[in-house]
Amino acid sequence: xxxxxxxxxxxxxxxxxxxxxxxxxxxxxxxxxxxxxxxxxxxxxxxxxxxxxxxxxxxxxxxxxxxxxxxxxxxxxxxxxxxxxxxxxxxxxxxxxxxxxxxxxxxxxxxxxxxxxxxxxxxxxxxxxxxxxxxxxxxxxxxxxx
Amino acid sequence: xxxxxxxxxxxxxxxxxxxxxxxxxxxxxxxxxxxxxxxxxxxxxxxxxxxxxxxxxxxxxxxxxxxxxxxxxxxxxxxxxxxxxxxxxxxxxxxxxxxxxxxxxxxxxxxxxxxxxxxxxxxxxxxxxxxxxxxxxxxxxxxxxxxxxxxxxxxxxxxxxxxxxxxxxxxxxxxxxxxxxxxxxxxxxxxxxxxxxxxxxxxxxxxxxxxxxxxxxxxxxxxxxxxxxxxxxxxxxxxxxxxxxxxxxxxxxxxxxxxxxxxxxxxxxxxxxxxxxxxxxxxxxxxxxxxxxxxxxxxxxxxxxxxxxxxxxxxxxxxxxxxxxxxxxxxxxxxxxxxxxxxxxxxxxxxxxxxxxxxxxxxxxxxxxxxxxxxxxxxxxxxxxxxxxxxxxxxxxxxxxxxxxxxxxx
Numbered sequence: 173x174x175x176x177x178x179x180x181x182x183x184x185x186x187x188x189x190x191x192x193x194x195x196x197x198x199x200x201x202x203x204x205x206x207x208x209x210x211x212x213x214x215x216x217x218x219x220x221x222x223x224x225x226x227x228x229x230x231x232x233x234x235x236x237x238x239x240x241x242x243x244x245x246x247x248x249x250x251x252x253x254x255x256x257x258x259x260x261x262x263x264x265x266x267x268x269x270x271x272x273x274x275x276x277x278x279x280x281x282x283x284x285x286x287x288x289x290x291x292x293x294x295x296x297x298x299x300x301x302x303x304x305x306x307x308x309x310x311x312x313x314x315x316x317x318x
Numbered sequence: 319x320x321x322x323x324x325x326x327x328x329x330x331x332x333x334x335x336x337x338x339x340x341x342x343x344x345x346x347x348x349x350x351x352x353x354x355x356x357x358x359x360x361x362x363x364x365x366x367x368x369x370x371x372x373x374x375x376x377x378x379x380x381x382x383x384x385x386x387x388x389x390x391x392x393x394x395x396x397x398x399x400x401x402x403x404x405x406x407x408x409x410x411x412x413x414x415x416x417x418x419x420x421x422x423x424x425x426x427x428x429x430x431x432x433x434x435x436x437x438x439x440x441x442x443x444x445x446x447x448x449x450x451x452x453x454x455x456x457x458x459x460x461x462x463x464x465x466x467x468x469x470x471x472x473x474x475x476x477x478x479x480x481x482x483x484x485x486x487x488x489x490x491x492x493x494x495x496x497x498x499x500x501x502x503x504x505x506x507x508x509x510x511x512x513x514x515x516x517x518x519x520x521x522x523x524x525x526x527x528x529x530x531x532x533x534x535x536x537x538x539x540x541x542x543x544x545x546x547x548x549x550x551x552x553x554x555x556x557x558x559x560x561x562x563x564x565x566x567x568x569x570x571x572x573x574x575x576x577x578x579x580x581x582x583x584x585x586x587x588x589x590x591x592x593x594x595x596x597x598x599x600x601x602x603x604x605x606x607x608x609x610x611x612x613x614x615x616x617x618x619x620x621x622x623x624x625x626x627x628x629x630x631x632x633x634x635x636x637x638x639x640x641x642x643x644x645x646x647x648x649x650x651x652x653x654x655x656x657x658x659x660x661x662x663x664x665x666x667x668x669x670x671x672x673x674x675x676x677x678x679x680x681x682x683x684x685x686x687x688x689x690x691x692x693x694x695x696x697x698x699x700x701x702x703x704x705x706x707x708x709x710x711x712x713x714x715x716x717x718x719x720x721x722x723x724x725x726x727x728x
Binding site: 174175176178179184188209211212213233234235236237278281 | 662663664665666667670671674682683687690696697722725726727
């Protein structure tokens with residue numbers, strides 16, 4: 173897709189004015205990851221209560237795609253049930269961003285946020301909920317993202 | 319003056335289009351350069367006409383291949399002005415050359431509390447091997463800092479040399495990010511006085527400057543073929559004979575032995591002691607053609623052309639509002655490498671945008687995260703030039719930068 177289609181007003185807006193930017197104190201989930209190829213960094217914090225995402229924040233540095241993607245993802249999952257968040261797919265993220273047909277290098281930027289989220293859910297499922305089966309499933313999904 | 323049109327005609331890839339109909343503007347030469355037809359032909363000629371293993375077989379093909387391979391060694395010795403051809407060791411590239419020194423020299427000569435010095439503008443390949451070695455030995459790894467102009471703070475070197483514990487000082491002759499040309503002779507002079515050995519990473523310098531190793535007077539020197547018109551997978555380690563003779567082998571196997579018995583082996587002579595296994599024969603032969611090509615142009619002319627194009631690009635780019643340039647502005651002190659940032663456009667976004675106009679640049683940390691930290695940026699964009707690049711291409715690049723600005727509403 174062309175740059176004019178990628179760098180739309182909304183992507184630039186989320187890049188320059190990220191929603192839910194910051195950290196939570198004592199979050200239930202805290203997950204950090206980076207893309208070794210380009211050095212993009214992302215950390216997500218979530219609080220879970222009664223099986224719902226009650227608060228979510230992120231910090232990071234990187235390109236417009238990775239940062240806008242993370243910010244938009246936080247809005248997408250805020251208030252959602254834990255079950256719905258677990259089900260989020262690659263397509264959901266790209267739909268939400270309005271970015272399709274990204275090349276192999278740039279799709280990693282768009283999906284870093286989902287990768288961080290899924291890795292965070294993995295730790296939460298395996299350590300706090302002791303749900304090994306769901307944890308393994310989500311770990312596999314995370315590693316299969318790119 | 320070099321005849322750019324003739325040169326460009328020798329590079330088939332420069333005729334291709336990218337993104338359907340855009341002429342390719344290849345400004346990622348610090349990562350790897352394009353290859354002239356002479357290099358491609360040399361490799362294919364080897365496979366078509368005299369493919370065989372070297373050194374041991376007595377048939378005609380083997381003889382031709384051995385001569386072609388060994389002639390390259392002679393050419394390289396002449397190209398960087400080395401007296402003894404057996405001091406030229408073929409390796410996979412600069413990274414392997416540095417790792418070879420860290421393993422085969424470092425493990426024997428670096429002990430607890432010794433100091434190894436590198437610099438803040440090194441490529442990861444000249445940092446990580448030394449981290450591995452110093453951690454294993456309980457030795458210290460220290461850095462020469464970089465000033466705001468992108469030059470090394472040499473006073474910091476003296477402080478460490480005074481301790482008498484410095485075993486090795488290692489640095490690149492030209493920074494792959496800033497383009498800074500290191501004052502190598504001055505560093506080597508100071509190290510010699512204190513008995514410290516010196517390794518010079520010539521990956522960025524040998525392709526662009528006349529390098530004279532006898533004059534430079536360092537102890538180890540490394541460079542790669544693919545950054546100087548040659549194929550990937552071939553590089554050179556040069557080291558003083560007396561050092562190489564006292565070093566242990568890096569890899570054990572065929573070709574590096576004199577006699578093998580059940581429990582003991584004696585080593586082959588230099589350089590073969592360090593060239594275990596069947597080497598990258600085809601690409602060494604391709605490298606030979608690359609050197610011929612550069613010698614025909616003349617390294618002084620290569621440098622002259624790059625200064626001209628870098629000056630032109632620096633002038634044009636600095637006019638762009640919101641641009642931040644890194645490294646020395648004086649082209650006498652920098653090679654054809656320009657690192658920059660434009661407003662709040664992340665380098666990956668910038669590279670994506672200008673790629674659509676056919677312009678290939680590099681974006682990211684350039685395997686120099688220590689330097690990125692020093693510059694307090696997560697990444698930069700980098701344009702790097704070579705003999706086939708033109709001022710017209712710089713114009714396309716600059717125009718594309720203005721388009722990126724527009725897309726980002728800057």
